[in-house]
Amino acid sequence: MSGELVGLIGLAVLFVLLVIRVPVALAMFSVGFAGIWALRDLKAAMSLMASESFTLASSAELVVVPLFILMGNVASVTGMSGRLYDAAYAIVGRFRGGLASATVLGCAGFAALSGSSVASALTMGKVSMAEMDRFNYDNRLSTGVVAAGGTLGILIPPSTGFVIYAILTQQSIGRLFLAGVLPGILLLSMFIATITILCWLRPGFGPAGPRTTMGEKTKKLVGALPVLSVVILTIGGIYAGIFSPVEASAVGAGLIIVIGAATGKLTPRTFWTAAKDSVVTTAAVMLILISAHILNPFLALTHIPDLVGTFLEGLQVGPLTVLALILLTYLVLGCFLEGFAMLVLTMPIYFPVITQLGIDPIWFGVLVVLTLEMGLISPPVGVNVFIVKSVARDVPLARIFAGVTPFWFAMLATLIALIAFPQITLILPNTMMN
Template identity: 70%
Template sequence: MSPAAIGLAGMGILLVLLALRVPVAFAMFAVGFGGNAILNGFPAALSLTASESFTLASSAELIVVPLFILMGNVATETGMSRRLYDAAYATIGSVRGGLASATVIGCGGFAALSGSSVASALTMGKVSLGEMDRFKYDPRLSTGVVAAGGTLGILIPPSTGFVIYAILAQESIGRLFLAGVLPGLLLLGMFVLTVSILCWFFPKMGPAGPKTSLRDKARGIAGAAPILTIIVLTIGGIYGGLFSPVEAAAVGAGLVIIFGFIGRTLTLRGLWNATRDSVVTTSTVMLILIAAHMINPFLALSHIPQTIGGFLSGLDLPAVGILLVIMLCYLVLGCFLEGFAMLVLSMPIFYPIITQLGIDPIWFGVLVVLTLEMGLISPPVGVNVFIVKSVAKDVPIGKIFAGVMPFWFAMLVTLGLLVAFPQISLFLPNSMIN
């Protein structure tokens, strides 16, 4: 068999293993190790395993992953995420669809702490679904807005998706964080607009909540002051050049713990639970990254990236046309693959192509992360949909997928705007980092 045939066979085996629900890290490691052993010899595959594992484990940039995960887990333990939602609800909960809009804003705020879409959907689902059910919201809107709002966790910085992209593409984490700010706010605004449109045409989907006094609004905002302070200090510190992303992660995690102990909302047991969950999540991320670095040399040896690049070049399309073809591939793959797996599998194939075309890799990173978000609510895999289903057990899965579709189209419109106007993504990194 030719190297290309071996590469294609390996990718086919990988897809079969993923379809059989084999954990992503184990499936990629098995295919990567086996492919390298076949194409480059068993001793070389063993040596590559040791070297890649050590290189990744000793990478200082990866410290941001456990620290930001710890920050989000501690914020959940201390109830900071609930107080952020309460503040948004006190401000706009009295308007039609206000609870759903407050949920979107709460998801955006929690995203700025956790950097995880799954954590955002799970946490905000526990906080908001009961409230929306109490005020007779249509289950399609309530579950759909939680599943879609949770996707903000991978776009609004600090984002685990940006960190992984930066490591795989060897790009600046700080520039990617800056590039995600305006697209994240744009997407948040599009979600709120979608809620408003739905409730305008179908008023029964999101009835208005009780009116709140100025005192209640002030009390809600004051309750969210600790979490807002942490967001401003950590994210603002990165943008202002006071902290590197690693230092900002440490500052954020430390502040969440300090505020928790000062406010007596964090116990030693709670800190232990948050730390344990962070270790488990970080271990999963590290295993996937190590496995991804086993796949990369296998793909290089099999010449698959060059083959696909030649095919795309043969289409005789302009750079933007090829970019749209790549985005279409991501949208299709997102219906079947988990976003993180899709990112680590696709980067060795598509990244060399976009660099040859002269496409800005920071802009491309924002587009890729947004398409990963769309995959989180795309049928039939839609991880966030199943996360919400675990909270809203009485809502049929089909109704949840129906509820997320308006938000999926809102994301598609946002993707189109980001493709048409690259400066939305590039303005902050180009103006603040030379």
Template identity: 70%
Template sequence: MTNELIGFLGIVALFVLLILRIPVAISMFVVGFGGVALLNSWNAAESLLASEAFTLASKQELVVVPLFILMGNIASETGMSRRLYDAAYAIMGQLRGGLASATIVGCGGFAALSGSSVASALTMGKVSLAEMDRFGYDSKLSTGAVAAGGTLGILIPPSTGFVIYAILAQESIGRLFVAGVLPGILLLALFVATITLMCTIWPALGPVGPRTTLSEKGRALAGALPILGVIVLTIGGIYSGIFSPVEAAAVGAGLVVVAALLERTLTAAMFWRACRDSVVTTATVMLILIAAHLINPFLALSRIPEVVGNFLAAVDLPALGVLTLILLSYLILGCFLEGFAMLVLTMPIYFPVILELGIDPVLFGVLVVLVLEMGLISPPVGVNVFIVKSVAPKVPLGTIFRGVLPFWAAMGVCLALLVAFPQIALILPNTMFN
């Protein structure tokens, strides 16, 4: 068999393992190790496994992963994330569809703490779905808003998706974090606009909520000030150059712990749960990254990236056409593959093509992460949809998928705007580093 055929069979085997629900990291370990052993030697595969695991685990920049995850977990355990929703609820709740818009804003705030889409959807679902149900919101709108709002966790920094992309593409984590700020705000605004438009056309979807006095708004906003201060300080510190991403993660995690202790909301049991969950999540991310560094040499030996690059060159499309094809392939893959698996599988194939076309790798990172978000609410996988289903078991799965469709369209609009106006993503990182 030729190297190319072995590479193709390896990719097919990886898809089969993922379809069989074998964990992503284990699937990539098996295919990567076996592929290198076939195309090179067993000793080479063993040596690569040992060296890559140690090299990757010793990268200092990866410290941001456990620290930001810990920050989000402590905020969730101590109720700080609930206060973000309460503040948005007090300010926007009296508008038609205001509770759903407040949920989107709350998801955005929690995303800036945890960097996790699943955690955002789960936490905001527990907090907001009962409230929207109490005020007569249509279940399509309420569950769709939670599922879509949770996807902001992978775009608004700090984002685990950006960290993984930065490691795979050897790009600056700080540049990618800052590049996600304006696209994240744009997507959040598009989600709120979608809710407003839907509730204007179909008023029964989102009835008017209870009015709050100015003093009640002030108290709710004051309750959220500590966590808002942490968000502004960490992201602002990265943008201004005061902190590196690693230092910002340490400062953010430390400040959340200090704030929780001062408020006397953090118990030893809560701290233990937050640390335990952070360790589990970090270990999962690290295993995926190490496995990805086994897949990359296998794909290089099989010459699959070169074959794909030659094919795209033979198609003779402009750079925008090739980029569109790549993003469309991500949209299709997102219907079947988990986001991180898709990222580590495709990056070695597509990234050389992107560099050859002269497309900014930071912009490409933002576009890819946005498309990964779309996969989180795309059938049949739609991880965030199933998370919301677990919080609202009485709502049919089909209802939730119908509820996310308008938000999926809003994400498509955001993607088109970023392709048409790349400076939305690039102006902040270019300003920061120039």
């Protein structure tokens, strides 16, 4: 049996395993290990498993994953993320759709703490949906804005998606973090514009909330100041060259813990909860990365990446057309597969093609991560939609998907803008890290 045929069988089995909800790490590990065993021998598969596990587990760069996750979890259990929402609501809550806009701003702030879309959607859903229900917001808007706002967690740095992309492609985590800033702000602006348009067309979707005095605004902003200071210090330190991403993650997690302890909100019990959740999430991410590094050599042995590259080059179309075809593939796969699964599954195939065509890998990384975000709210999988459903159990799933649809198109418009104007993505990394 040829390597190409073994590879195609392996990919088909992997796709089936993912569709039937086998955990991503287990599915990739099983296919990669069995494939190397079939193409080489058991000894080679065992040796690769041991070496890749040790190499990744001892990688200093991956320290950013548990530390940024811990920072977000501590901010959640101590109520700091809720204060971000309160500050945003105090400023824009009195406008029509203001609670929804405040939710998006709160999601952006929490995303800058946790780097996790699922955590952002879950946390902000618990904080904001009850308030929007209290002010008679249409549940399509309230659930849609939480699901869509949560996707900012994978784009606004520090982003777990960028870290995994950097590990898989050997790119700079710092440059990717810088590259995600302006696209993240653009997407945030597009979401707020979408809310404004929806509430202008249908005023009943988002009634105006009560006015707040200047004193109340100041009080809420002061309450959010400690957590905002941590975000500015950690992310700003990376941009200014004071910290490496690893150092910034340690500084951020340490400061959040100190603030939580100083305010009395972080008790041994809440810290244990945050630490336990961080360990579980980190273990899941590490297993995915280890499995990806076992699957990738299998795909290389099958020569499937070379065949895909040859096919795309043989189309005799420009680099932008190839890029559009690749992103279209992600959009289609996003309807069925989880984002990280797509990233680790496709990057060994597509990244060599991208480099051969001379497409900037940092720009490509931002485009891919944004496309993965779209998958988080695309039916039938839509991970963030199901997270919101777990919070709003009385809202039918069809209404949640209807609510996220306008935001999906806002993300598509943002993606088109980033393709048309690459400088939006590249201006910060090219000017601040060269």
